[in-house]
Amino acid sequence: AQSVTQLxxxxxxxxxxxxxxxxxxxxxxxxxLFWYVQYPNQxxxxxxxxxxxxxxxxxxxxxEAEFKKSETSFHLTKPSAHMSDAAEYFCAVRGSGxxxxxFGKGTRLSVIA
Amino acid sequence: xxxxxxxxxxxxxxxxxxVFLECVQDMDHENMFWYRQDPGLGLRxxxxxxxxxxxxxxxxxxxxxxxxxxxxxFSLILESASTNQTSMYLCASSLQGFYQPQHxxxxxxxxxx
Numbered sequence: 001a002q003s004v005t006q007l008x009x010x011x012x013x014x015x016x017x018x019x020x021x022x023x024x025x026x027x028x029x030x031x032x033l034f035w036y037v038q039y040p041n042q043x044x045x046x047x048x049x050x051x052x053x054x055x056x057x058x059x060x061x062x063x064e065a066e067f068k069k070s071e072t073s074f075h076l077t078k079p080s081a082h083m084s085d086a087a088e089y090f091c092a093v094r095g096s097g098x099x100x101x102x103f104g105k106g107t108r109l110s111v112i113a
Numbered sequence: 114x115x116x117x118x119x120x121x122x123x124x125x126x127x128x129x130x131x132v133f134l135e136c137v138q139d140m141d142h143e144n145m146f147w148y149r150q151d152p153g154l155g156l157r158x159x160x161x162x163x164x165x166x167x168x169x170x171x172x173x174x175x176x177x178x179x180x181x182x183x184x185x186x187f188s189l190i191l192e193s194a195s196t197n198q199t200s201m202y203l204c205a206s207s208l209q210g211f212y213q214p215q216h217x218x219x220x221x222x223x224x225x226x
Contacts, residue, residue: 009153032212043117043203043217044156051212090156094212098163100146100171101215105155 002027002093006104014112019063019078021107023091026072032094033074034101035065039087047089050074061085086111115140117218119204125224132191134221136204142216143209145187147171147179150201150220162187163209194225 007022025031032051036044048059055067065076074091091104120135138145146161148171158171160179168179176198180188187206191198201222205215 034214036217041122041220041222043219044205044215045217046214049214098211100144100158100161100211103156105153 002029002095002099002102004091004093004102004104006089006091006107008107009105010108010110012110012112013081015083016080019076019081019085019109021076021089021091021109023065023074023076023104024072025074025091025093027093027096029094029096031067031074033065033067034092035059035063035074035076036090036092036103037061037087038090038106044090047076081109081111083111083113085109115142115206115216117204117206117216119202119218119221121221122219123222123224125226126191126194127226128194128196130191130194130225132194132223132225134189134191134202134204134223136187136189136206136218137185138187138206138216139185140206140216141184142206143184144207144211144213144215145181146205146207146215147177147187147189148203148205149173149198150203156203159189196225199223199225 003026035047092101147159148156162181204218207213207215
């Protein structure tokens with residue numbers, strides 16, 4: 001069965017510091033991987049997706065993620081955090097067969113001035 | 114851009130009431146989904162639909178039903194609302210194929226008193 005583990009339910013960084021949000025997955029089929037962001041009182045917005053093309057995927061708002069098959073990881077990074085990045089971030093992997101995406105439990109990012 | 118519209122942002126209902134949550138998408142997507150989101154539990158899939166009049170149970174279907182009479186509309190029904198159904202409800206849609214990214218509405222925050 002497909003699964004996603006996001007390490008750290010809460011990550012806190014200083015403004016201008018590197019953002020690193022961790023995602024490990026388990027998949028019995030070639031993985032399609034996604035990162036979503038959720039701002040307070042809003043729905044989820046797609047940040048980026050990996051669909052077996054380039055292993056380094058660039059997304060919106062300066063975020064990027066690297067697919068590492070050997071580590072079954074798809075960590076999200078941003079070189080310099082901004083206050084506006086404070087939100088909850090979800091990693092997701094496609095389901096097996098005819099099942100929907102499987103989401104991680106989310107990581108809340110706080111940015112300290 | 115894909116637009117997924119949920120009929121209410123905030124809703125307050127009483128225990129035992131029948132509650133309808135409506136979701137409409139404007140991009141002719143085949144798949145539609147209902148999730149509930151609770152602190153610490155992430156997103157949990159309630160029901161999904163891959164075609165008109167078709168529905169499949171997700172991880173937590175108990176106490177809920179759905180209706181999809183038209184392609185663009187997917188309704189979530191709480192047959193007899195209970196206080197443990199107080200939550201944020203998120204609707205999403207995607208193209209055919211469950212590896213496709215999902216597009217989310219802004220959510221309905223439902224309180225059952």
